[in-house]
Amino acid sequence: MRTIRAKIIVLFVVIFGLTLSAFSGVLYYLYARQSAQNFDLSLSNDALAIVGMVKGNSFLEQEIISGIIQQPFRPNFGTNRYVQVLSINGNIVIRSSDLKDVTLPVSSEVLALALSQHQVFETLGHKMTEELIGQGRLRMVTYPVFEDGIPRYLVQVAASTGPLDENMLQLRLLLFISVPLAILAAALGGLFIAKKAFDPIDKIIRTAQSISAEHLDRRLETGKVDDEVTRLSKTLNAMFDRIEEAFRLQKQFTADASHELKTPLTILLGEMEVALVNPRTSKEYVETLGSAVEEIRRITKIVDELLTIARLESGQLAMQKHPVRLDELLLDAVSKTSAYASRRSININFEVHDHSSGESEEVYILGDEDKLLSVFINLLDNAIKYSNDNTTIRVSLTVAAGMAAIDIIDRGIGIDSEDLPHVFDRFYRADKSRSSEGARRGTGLGLSISRYLVEAHGGSISVASTKGSGTTVSVSLPIHQPAGEAAQNSVSKT
Numbered sequence: 128m129r130t131i132r133a134k135i136i137v138l139f140v141v142i143f144g145l146t147l148s149a150f151s152g153v154l155y156y157l158y159a160r161q162s163a164q165n166f167d168l169s170l171s172n173d174a175l176a177i178v179g180m181v182k183g184n185s186f187l188e189q190e191i192i193s194g195i196i197q198q199p200f201r202p203n204f205g206t207n208r209y210v211q212v213l214s215i216n217g218n219i220v221i222r223s224s225d226l227k228d229v230t231l232p233v234s235s236e237v238l239a240l241a242l243s244q245h246q247v248f249e250t251l252g253h254k255m256t257e258e259l260i261g262q263g264r265l266r267m268v269t270y271p272v273f274e275d276g277i278p279r280y281l282v283q284v285a286a287s288t289g290p291l292d293e294n295m296l297q298l299r300l301l302l303f304i305s306v307p308l309a310i311l312a313a314a315l316g317g318l319f320i321a322k323k324a325f326d327p328i329d330k331i332i333r334t335a336q337s338i339s340a341e342h343l344d345r346r347l348e349t350g351k352v353d354d355e356v357t358r359l360s361k362t363l364n365a366m367f368d369r370i371e372e373a374f375r376l377q378k379q380f381t382a383d384a385s386h387e388l389k390t391p392l393t394i395l396l397g398e399m400e401v402a403l404v405n406p407r408t409s410k411e412y413v414e415t416l417g418s419a420v421e422e423i424r425r426i427t428k429i430v431d432e433l434l435t436i437a438r439l440e441s442g443q444l445a446m447q448k449h450p451v452r453l454d455e456l457l458l459d460a461v462s463k464t465s466a467y468a469s470r471r472s473i474n475i476n477f478e479v480h481d482h483s484s485g486e487s488e489e490v491y492i493l494g495d496e497d498k499l500l501s502v503f504i505n506l507l508d509n510a511i512k513y514s515n516d517n518t519t520i521r522v523s524l525t526v527a528a529g530m531a532a533i534d535i536i537d538r539g540i541g542i543d544s545e546d547l548p549h550v551f552d553r554f555y556r557a558d559k560s561r562s563s564e565g566a567r568r569g570t571g572l573g574l575s576i577s578r579y580l581v582e583a584h585g586g587s588i589s590v591a592s593t594k595g596s597g598t599t600v601s602v603s604l605p606i607h608q609p610a611g612e613a614a615q616n617s618v619s620k621t
């Protein structure tokens with residue numbers, strides 16, 4: 128009972144067995160009733176034939192009674208009929224020979240019914256049955272004969288129900304043998320059908336069991352017919368595809384992460400070892416330490432980013448969403464990166480355009496201030512990092528149709544169209560060789576983290592770039608309307 132297959136078979140057999148048994152029962156009952164009726168009808172017909180003979184032959188009575196006809200009357204009704212004709216006052220007029228000395232009974236109820244012009248059927252008692260036929264049942268009809276409205280005779284015909292009982296016994300036997308056989312056949316049939324139906328599923332189970340971390344490329348066979356099993360296989364295959372992809376990404380991530388950490392650690396180790404070979408001047412030590420600190424900073428940054436990604440993935444990076452003033456947040460990001468920008472003589476211009484009518488100059492969005500700040504610092508960091516010296520970066524905030532659009536536009540080195548679709552991939556850097564040179568060293572995690580955070584705020588981020596002439600990163604975030612603030616201020620800006 129532990130498998131669906133067994134459950135289906137048991138259910139099928141039970142339902143089929145019950146139906147068949149009920150059907151057989153009804154069949155048996157109807158057949159038995161019909162046979163009994165037919166039997167009584169034939170008794171009644173025989174009685175009627177005798178009635179015809181007796182009617183109008185009232186002289187018979189005198190003759191028989193006076194002993195003229197001594198031989199018992201033998202009506203031609205086949206062997207099994209016992210016939211007795213009584214005059215209404217109880218004299219036996221005719222009696223068939225096989226009755227011998229036995230007198231068929233007339234009870235007072237039967238007599239009463241017969242006198243009211245009814246034919247009466249009865250099954251005779253044990254004693255009478257034993258005397259006449261030994262075993263079985265004797266059925267008898269008592270038929271009144273009326274002449275001119277006056278009751279004259281009672282015709283009685285009795286017969287053994289042997290053949291009838293024999294028939295019923297055979298039918299019973301047939302049913303008792305055939306019904307269990309049919310149920311057995313149904314069970315075997317059910318077993319076959321269930322096997323046919325579940326074999327493909329068993330196969331799916333076996334294949335699915337063999338698909339482990341080592342054999343993630345295995346797939347279930349899909350049939351040509353688009354039936355349930357094929358659809359199940361296709362669904363599972365699609366799931367395996369996703370699992371395989373997730374596994375691949377996971378492996379890739381681990382490999383990339385170790386590689387990223389290895390580079391600064393190797394540099395760090397190399398510098399330290401060189402410093403240790405010979406005694407150095409304190410100036411040299413300071414230089415080495417300075418360089419070591421930079422590498423350690425870099426390692427820390429990578430570890431921080433990895434940790435952020437791990438938290439993002441496991442859903443543990445809780446967002447503390449509050450209404451945040453986006454314009455102030457952007458100014459904050461600009462001021463935090465301006466020192467780095469001015470070292471490269473890069474200018475950052477911040478401008479706000481408000482195309483929505485009657486709104487206050489404050490642009491609110493519902494979000495996590497720290498996370499959003501890190502997004503824009505990241506984007507500005509990229510813009511500065513990949514800009515040429517003595518250029519200007521434009522940060523523009525445009526408010527329209529319930530959305531805040533932030534564009535960060537630089538006049539930098541741009542991104543190759545081949546690299547553009549991948550810049551949001553983890554660890555992706557457009558130019559691997561270039562990335563190793565000091566100022567532009569990155570991990571390639573910034574944009575992928577930024578996109579996740581922006582999307583977590585219901586926004587979107589995209590990059591447009593032309594190689595050699597600059598890059599525009601566009602972020603779009605839904606605006607939050609603090610209750611009661613909307614109408615207060617209506618300073619328009621450009």
Ligand SMILES: Nc1ncnc2c1ncn2[C@@H]1O[C@H](COP(=O)(O)OP(=O)(O)OP(=O)(O)O)[C@@H](O)[C@H]1O
Nearest residue numbers: 509510513541550556557569570571572573574598
């Ligand atoms: N403003 C930009 N101009 C030119 N290229 C860019 C710009 N922003 C991003 N890129 C390219 O996209 C890649 C991915 O950017 P991302 O911020 O994810 O990584 P990163 O800056 O290299 O490293 P990290 O931000 O993790 O320190 C960069 O390596 C760079 O090649």
Ligand SMILES: [Mg+2]
Nearest residue numbers: 509569573574
């Ligand atoms: Mg970056």
